[in-house]
Amino acid sequence: MQAILTLDIAGRLALPEEFRRRHRLREGSRVRIAEEADRIVLEPLEEAAPLVERDGLLLVGAKLESTAPDHRQLREERLAKLATVPE
Incomplete structure (x- = not known):
């Protein structure tokens, strides 16, 4: 699954619903962000x-x-x- 996201003015990304549902992410869920080579990796905790x-x-x-x-x-x-x- 792929998606193209755009950062908002505050640098935030909104994850598409399908990603959130598949990985059981909801408001308050914690996600680790890491750099691997030239990639940014998000990992649900x-x-x-x-x-x-x-x-x-x-x-x-x-x-x-x-x-x-x-x-x-x-x-x-x-x-x-x-x-x-009924009338």
């Missing part, structure tokens, strides 16, 4: 999920991020639509 102890169990305190729609909201909208009486 693995972010370890924090461990949390609850009731004597050690749990991964990661946040679950869903890309699926909220089915409860969709159900409420369908019910509201069905409840309306």
